Amino acid sequence: MKIAVCIKRVADMGARFQIGADGASVSDAGIKYDMSDFDEWAVEAALQLNEKHGGGEVTVISLGPDSAQETLRKALAMGADKAVHLKADRIPFDGFAIAEALAAELKDGGFDLVLFGRIAVDSAAGVTGAMVAELLDMPCVTAVSKLEVSGTTGTAERQVEGGVETLSFPLPALCTIDQGLVTQARYPSLKGIMAAKKKPMESKPAQLGAISVNVSKMELPPERSAGRIVGEGAAAVPELIRLLQTEAKVL
Amino acid sequence: MSGQNFAFLLVLVAALGFFSYNIQRLVSYLKLGLPENRLDHPERRTWNLITIGFAQTRILRERGAGLSHASVFWGFLVITAGTAEILLHGVWPGFSYEHLLPRPLWQLFMLSQEIFAVIVLVAVSWLLWRRIVSPPKRLQGKEIHNTEAIIILFVIASLMLTLYTTGAFEYAANPAMRAAQYGWFRPISSLLGAALSGAPEGAMHAAYTVSFWSHALLVLGFLNFLPYSKHLHVVSSLINVWFSNTSGPGQVGVMKPMDLEAEVEQFGALDVDHLSWKNLLDGYSCTECGRCTAACPANITGKPLSPRKIVVDTRRRLMEKAPLMAGELDVEGSATLLMEAPGASDAFGNRLLDNYITEDELWACTSCRACVTECPVSIDQLDIIYELRRGLVLNEGRFPEEVQPTFESLEKNASPWAFSPADRARWSEGLNIPTYAEAFAEGKRPDILFWVGCMGSFDDRAKKITVAFARILQAADIDFAILGQEETCHGDPARRLGNEYLYQMLAKGTIETLDRYEVKTIVTFCPHCFHQMGNEFPQLGGNYEVIHHSTYIERLLNANMIPLTTEHGKHLTMTYHDSCYLGRYNDVYDSPRESLKRALPILTLVEPERTKDRGLCCGAGGGRMFVDEKVGKRINVERTEELIATGADVIAVACPFCMTMMTDGVAKLESAVTVLDISEVVAGQLAPVRSRELVAGD
Structure with a gap:
């Protein structure tokens, strides 16, 4: 099966974020970057599908500055076969602009399956995959937690409130991958890292669509104020209840 | 040459030929392995051969079995000289050491044969009894070739017995040679021979021939059985001891260097x-x-x-x-398959x-x-x-x-735990401890780098050790600094877990930082950091003097540089748990004990059953800190039980990993015993002028 996986390079979520000088971006200082978690699971899902069915090819695609190549190399080290870097000065917030660039690349690729992560863990918009499906006129299933392919038919499961729904669709199709489809993305072995250095990586300018949505301001959440000790033992209970009712307004 | 001698020659040549064929076969198999130079430091290797090999120091660590084995081994060395004579004698009847040695020396030689044969017989009997009647646990189970061992022991016993019978029959068959050949120097053969001397000489001649051939055939049979059995060690173990690095040369416990740029089909070993x-x-x-x-x-x-x-x-x-x-096989040992x-x-x-x-x-x-x-x-x-x-x-x-988050965190945070590097020096807030960056900005070059380590930086319990040790350094007026946020894991956990790639990335990064700050001397309380930076960094070009805090504290105490209180409080019984990376890896056993005794002269130090180089691991080494312990009894519980059984009030440790494991063990066993790092004990005894709070007390 020919599978494409679109992946995004994002800041490590464990970092302590600071707002950049323009007030509308995250400062780069002390931040480490890696593949978005959902995208990692999508790469893992693609590799597992091809391992199960034998043969096939996994192409990973990422849009962004040159540093995106580092993330693509990681996917190659995990086992993807080739990589395409769609070069852009920065990753715009507007998912549709990105979707147009990705669709332009995917259009003539002859892919049986296109995978995305359900969301990018930094922007958490979760729209780009669906937009690409629309542009390519492909069936789209979002937030897939189980994926099977048999011949030219795909079967996907989605976790919905209180249950599971199973969907079937013809290939080629586009799926966005949710947590739970794979238990863990594989860790690239040194052998994989060495092999990745020799795998093909194509870099070309991204054909971004018009950008119509921009971030105008970013703010950190307000700092949590320190806790307060109301008193000790049973004597403090009435005061605590009063405060929870009047100040915290949770009762 | 008689027909019998000729027959003996044929047997001897066939036996030696077959043995030599097998040895060559085994040596050719060794060439399948990768090359490794083991010819360095011949003096050290020869010393190992003398002590571990010939003096049997290691095997004597276990008294009973050790002494028995050593007896058989030393007997074997002495008696082999006699065996060579016997084999030559079979081909050339006139051959005897008697003609080569001065008579007193020859008599001593003959006496040594008979005495050692007794010693071997006694030892072998004991070993047989132990194998058959009361085997220790380590000699039970399906991995053990017990029958083979028993056969070998019987063969050795038979060799000794035929040595005597051959002599005795020769004595009985040849009255003429008794005076010169027998006497005090062959006491057992002579006594046995005297007992037989009434028997017909013809029968005695025949018995002598049978006994001689039996002995010779047993020797040659034994020799040719070796390559097919675990008793191959008779041939290979002395050679192995010479080539081994486990007792030096070089620092023990150092992992093999690895070239990650090498064009190889596989990294490490799969086969x-x-x-x-x-x-x-x-x-x-x-x-x-x-x-x-x-x-x-x-x-x-x-x-x-x-x-x-x-x-x-x-x-x-x-x-x-x-x-x-x-x-x-060609020189490199690469081979073609015979599919x-x-x-x-x-x-x-x-x-x-x-x-x-x-x-x-x-x-x-x-x-x-x-x-x-x-x-x-x-x-x-x-x-x-x-x-x-x-x-x-x-x-x-x-x-x-469960190791994957560890690897990922090492990559992203340069610490095996997912803590932000920005929080690394939080423990030092308000303690007036300079970082290298600050010191350099003021044009200063600190004498000592206090390497805190990831446990010491992030683990709440270990941070108390960090503070305790920092206070000792301050009390002793040491010119030291920390790297603060610039400290990164040196990668040892990744290396121990097989991830050499990640290790080298982290280690090279750390070396870069250390060199940038012109660091020469490092003190750390983590034995893993101590071992890695001191013993393994040289492989990557990082050469520093690295001192464990137990040694450093002992030095400061010896130099009277740490102001101690004379108030010793109530009498305490303590037991010290040896850290593997301090003890067996670096031979540091006394410094932590000495530091404790000097800081708190009234304490009683008791030893657990397994201690020093026999100490039982806490269970966290080799990356096990990051692997779930799902099978069997928990190692830390096994160890903590043993330490609590000493009756100590305090378990002293000198490693943050051991600290975690022992603290967990004590909690699990619901014991009231306290676990303290040696620096906490010492910091608790600092003279009050310098130490505002007693760290060990909380």
Whole structure:
């Protein structure tokens, strides 16, 4: 099966974020970057599908500055076969602009399956995959937690409130991958890292669509104020209840 | 030459020829292994041969069995000289040492043969009794070739007995030679011979011939049985001791350097031909005595690891694979397959990893070096485990799933735990401790780098050790600084877990930082940091003087640089738990004990049953800190029970990993015993002028 996986390079979520000088971006200082978690699971899902069915090819695609190549190399080290870097000065917030660039690349690729992560863990918009499906006129299933392919038919499961729904669709199709489809993305072995250095990586300018949505301001959440000790033992209970009712307004 | 002598010559040539064929075959198998230079420091190697080999120091660590083995071994050395004479005598009847040596010397030689034969007989009888009647635990189980051992012991006993009978029959058959050839210097043969001297001389001649041939055939049979049995160690163990690095030369416990840029088919080892020839020689030398397995904390607590099995499996796999390779090995030892050999493709599809040694065995190891320390023939079980772990991780990306967050955090945060690097020096807030960056900005060059380590930086319990040690340094007016946020993990956990790639990335980064700040002397309270930076960094070009805090505190106390209070409080009984990376890896046993005694002269120090180089691991070494302990009894509980049983009020440790394991053990056993780092005990005794709060007390 020919599978494409679109992946995004994002800041490590464990970092302590600071707002950049323009007030509308995250400062780069002390931040480490890696593949978005959902995208990692999508790469893992693609590799597992091809391992199960034998043969096939996994192409990973990422849009962004040159540093995106580092993330693509990681996917190659995990086992993807080739990589395409769609070069852009920065990753715009507007998912549709990105979707147009990705669709332009995917259009003539002859892919049986296109995978995305359900969301990018930094922007958490979760729209780009669906937009690409629309542009390519492909069936789209979002937030897939189980994926099977048999011949030219795909079967996907989605976790919905209180249950599971199973969907079937013809290939080629586009799926966005949710947590739970794979238990863990594989860790690239040194052998994989060495092999990745020799795998093909194509870099070309991204054909971004018009950008119509921009971030105008970013703010950190307000700092949590320190806790307060109301008193000790049973004597403090009435005061605590009063405060929870009047100040915290949770009762 | 008589017909009989000619027949003997034929037998002798055939036996020696077959033995030499087998030895050459075994040596050619060694060439399947990777090259490794083991010819350095011949003086150190020869010293090991004399002490561990000839003086049997390691085997004597176990009194009873050790003394028996040593008796057989020394007897073997003495009696082999006599055996050579007997074999030559068979071909050339006129040959005797009698003609070569002055008579008193010859008499002494004859006496030595008879005395050692008695000693060997006594030892062998005891060993047989032990094998058959009351085998210790390490000699039970299906891995053990017990029948083989029993046969060998009987053969040795028969060799000794025929030595006497041959002499006795010769005495009885030849009255003429009695005066010159027999007497006080052959007491047992002479006595036995005298008892037989009434018998017909013809019968005695015949009996002599039978006895002589029996002895000679037993010797030659024994010789040719060796290459097919675990008794190959008779041939290989002395050689193995000479080539071994487990007792030096070089720093012990250092992992093999690895060139990640090398064009190789695999990294680390997946099969025997990815191990070094020395690892394979270890396989030949294993006697299956099981001292390693009996000392293994994983094995003791019911995990699937047995270091003996690792070595025996290496030999078994070599014996399976090597015959499949073409006889013509080139210099590098690479070989062509003889795939047409029957069963070859099946056997070739096997490999050491998975088919012989499973992943679970490899991950159970705490790298405590107890196995290596116990081995009487200097086998390095740990080296094989490390190479296979590297094989698993670097080629196949296989490791326990809970290790993945550790690797990822090391990559992203340069710490095995997902803490922000920005929080690394939080513990130092308000303590007035300069960082190197601050010191350099003021144009200062601190004398000492206090390397805090990841545990000391982020773990709440270990941070108290950090503060305690910093206070000692301040009280002693030491010119020191920390790296603060610039400190990064040196990668040792990744290395121990087989991830050499990640290790080298982190280690090189750390070395860069250290060199940028012109660091020369490092003090740390983590034995893992101490071992890694002091002993393994030189492989990557990082050369520093690294001192463990136990040694450093002892030095400061000896120099009276630490102002101590004279108030000693209530009398305490303490027991000290040895850290593997401090003790067995670096031979530091006394400094922590001395530091405790000097800081608190009224304390009573008691030792647990397993202590110093026999100490039991806490269970956290070798990356086990990051692997769930799912099988068997918890190692830390086993160890804590033993420490509590000493009746101590305080368990003293000198390692933050041991601290975590012992604290957990005490909690699990609901004991009231306190666990303290030695620096906390010392900081608790600082003179009040300098120390505002007593750290150890809280």
